[in-house]
Amino acid sequence: MGKKQQQEQDAYGQLAGAIGGLVIVFAILAAIRDKLGLSWTATVLLVVGVLVALGYGLWKLRGAVLRALAGQAPPAPQGQQPAVADPAGAAQDDEPAHPELTAALIAAGAIDKADVIRDEDVTIKPVSTGRQYEFLLPKTRTFKDVESRIATVAGWFDVSRLHVKLERSRDNERRVRLLVLEQPPFSQSFPVPTRQEIKAFDGVPLGHDVTGQLVGVPTFDRASLLLGGMTQMGKTTLINGLITCLLIAYRDFDLYLLDGKLCGLIKFENACVRYEASDSPDVFESMVDELNGRVEERYRVKQEALRGRQPEPKFKPVFFIVDEVADFFADDGTAKGKEKAARITEKARKLVAKSLESGISSIMLTQRPDKDAIPVNVRNQFLIRMCMYVESQGTAKVTLGDSYFTTAAPIDPTHLNPQIPGQAVLFAGGRSTLIRGFDFPDEFIWEVVDEVQARQQKALDKAPETPLTQAIDLMRKKGVSFMYTVDLAPHFDITDTSPGPCGQKLAQLLGVRSTKVDSKGLRGYVLDDLIAAAKSGQ
Numbered sequence: 040m041g042k043k044q045q046q047e048q049d050a051y052g053q054l055a056g057a058i059g060g061l062v063i064v065f066a067i068l069a070a071i072r073d074k075l076g077l078s079w080t081a082t083v084l085l086v087v088g089v090l091v092a093l094g095y096g097l098w099k100l101r102g103a104v105l106r107a108l109a110g111q112a113p114p115a116p117q118g119q120q121p122a123v124a125d126p127a128g129a130a131q132d133d134e135p136a137h138p139e140l141t142a143a144l145i146a147a148g149a150i151d152k153a154d155v156i157r158d159e160d161v162t163i164k165p166v167s168t169g170r171q172y173e174f175l176l177p178k179t180r181t182f183k184d185v186e187s188r189i190a191t192v193a194g195w196f197d198v199s200r201l202h203v204k205l206e207r208s209r210d211n212e213r214r215v216r217l218l219v220l221e222q223p224p225f226s227q228s229f230p231v232p233t234r235q236e237i238k239a240f241d242g243v244p245l246g247h248d249v250t251g252q253l254v255g256v257p258t259f260d261r262a263s264l265l266l267g268g269m270t271q272m273g274k275t276t277l278i279n280g281l282i283t284c285l286l287i288a289y290r291d292f293d294l295y296l297l298d299g300k301l302c303g304l305i306k307f308e309n310a311c312v313r314y315e316a317s318d319s320p321d322v323f324e325s326m327v328d329e330l331n332g333r334v335e336e337r338y339r340v341k342q343e344a345l346r347g348r349q350p351e352p353k354f355k356p357v358f359f360i361v362d363e364v365a366d367f368f369a370d371d372g373t374a375k376g377k378e379k380a381a382r383i384t385e386k387a388r389k390l391v392a393k394s395l396e397s398g399i400s401s402i403m404l405t406q407r408p409d410k411d412a413i414p415v416n417v418r419n420q421f422l423i424r425m426c427m428y429v430e431s432q433g434t435a436k437v438t439l440g441d442s443y444f445t446t447a448a449p450i451d452p453t454h455l456n457p458q459i460p461g462q463a464v465l466f467a468g469g470r471s472t473l474i475r476g477f478d479f480p481d482e483f484i485w486e487v488v489d490e491v492q493a494r495q496q497k498a499l500d501k502a503p504e505t506p507l508t509q510a511i512d513l514m515r516k517k518g519v520s521f522m523y524t525v526d527l528a529p530h531f532d533i534t535d536t537s538p539g540p541c542g543q544k545l546a547q548l549l550g551v552r553s554t555k556v557d558s559k560g561l562r563g564y565v566l567d568d569l570i571a572a573a574k575s576g577q
């Protein structure tokens with residue numbers, strides 16, 4: 040039989056079938072009409088209505104059966120993306136794909152060629168700086184597959200790695216949020232946060248992300264931060280912003296500042312337990328010694344509590360912040376100088392490594408993040424790293440860690456725009472985020488510092504009288520800022536006249552060691568040191 044003849048016969052067959060079908064439909068309608076006594080129009084509308092309702096019921100039933108077979112939860116409540124009702128991705132073929140995301144992720148190798156990102160699983164939200172895609176990956180893929188290929192995904196969208204930001208979902212490994220910026224990051228500046236925003240932030244904010252959201256760390260408890268970047272990139276400004284946020288967020292803590300740049304951190308002098316503006320390694324060593332002393336004391340208190348089966352004591356947080364730390368590890372090339380540098384290095388390593396358990400956090404900054412500037416055994420101890428613009432990946436690794444560029448979705452600090460100061464790659468908990476530090480106006484910082492100082496003074500005034508507060512009162516009444524140990528001791532009924540035993544007794548009573556004053560070994564107390572000790576409660 041010829042092909043044409045076959046087609047003619049098929050057409051006759053279909054016509055006969057159609058006529059037969061129409062006759063049956065007409066007969067059914069006539070029967071219903073007779074039975075119910077309705078008009079023709081009402082009968083037709085009733086039948087169509089019943090058929091549509093039946094069809095809808097069957098469609099719902101099919102969905103429920105497919106979900107049950109796939110072992111999936113019912114659709115998510117409003118506001119969340121619905122889960123995909125798709126047994127092992129089989130239904131994906133007949134679902135419309137989102138062309139842009141599917142193509143981008145296939146090109147990047149984040150999903151297989153046969154996979155699709157289903158259109159119904161994608162939401163696109165315009166944000167002030169670009170577009171945010173939220174989508175669900177196929178069942179065989181997770182967030183990590185996209186994260187590890189983020190640079191290629193960025194390339195597909197014709198932007199750089201710095202233009203994209205990836206966020207994972209807490210409830211589903213396959214849900215991804217991808218932000219694609221329309222302009223280079225931080226082309227526009229964001230207003231600094233208000234006190235309320237800082238207080239409401241869950242942790243300590245460090246800056247804005249590329250969308251203007253506050254970004255920071257959940258806590259500085261048991262954390263330490265190393266910040267590196269070339270000169271004039273905004274380290275001091277960022278750290279001023281961080282200290283301001285700490286003062287607002289933490290309220291009660293002891294601040295030790297070593298201002299290696301001599302006036303970079305001076306605004307906070309009045310809020311400090313100890314503030315030094317110096318680039319001398321001796322001053323660094325003396326501060327590290329003091330803090331290591333506090334660490335030891337806290338361990339002793341902890342041991343005592345645990346030995347006595349008491350709850351673990353809660354210590355007041357202490358922050359040690361050092362601007363331009365590289366200077367303090369340098370040596371002058373002599374054997375003695377090298378020995379001293381090695382000693383300081385070991386003390387600093389011990390402080391950063393051991394202090395976290397006792398609530399003492401170190402934050403160190405450097406504009407010379409080269410290999411030898413900060414000894415490796417010191418820099419390896421930092422848990423949070425931040426790197427501003429630097430000229431080479433090698434330098435970036437000094438701050439971010441040797442294996443930084445093998446971590447998930449790294450951001451290369453050499454790609455940051457040095458014309459926009461304050462930008463930094465924040466690397467914490469294995470994740471990288473591009474941020475820009477806050478540049479608070481001076482008036483705001485002064486106001487915060489004044490409040491802290493007033494609060495500390497009030498606490499001091501209210502504190503029960505102790506030998507330490509008596510010594511402070513005495514020096515204030517006398518109008519002196521310093522007293523020799525031998526002159527102070529008689530006020531506390533210490534009758535020993537020889538400086539050694541007299542000094543020991545007084546130090547024990549006050550709980551503060553005296554300061555060496557001259558080369559003859561004469562010692563005494565500086566009023567500010569006593570006030571600092573009283574504020575810190577040791």
Ligand SMILES: Nc1ncnc2c1ncn2[C@@H]1O[C@H](COP(=O)(O)OP(=O)(O)OP(=O)(O)O)[C@@H](O)[C@H]1O
Nearest residue numbers: 269270271272273274275276406460461476477478
């Ligand atoms: N987030 C920011 N927004 C706006 N301007 C900023 C920001 N951060 C820094 N700057 C500006 O950049 C300049 C350099 O900042 P800063 O002094 O903090 O850099 P630095 O890295 O500490 O420099 P150096 O190491 O040379 O002392 C300053 O003029 C500062 O006002």
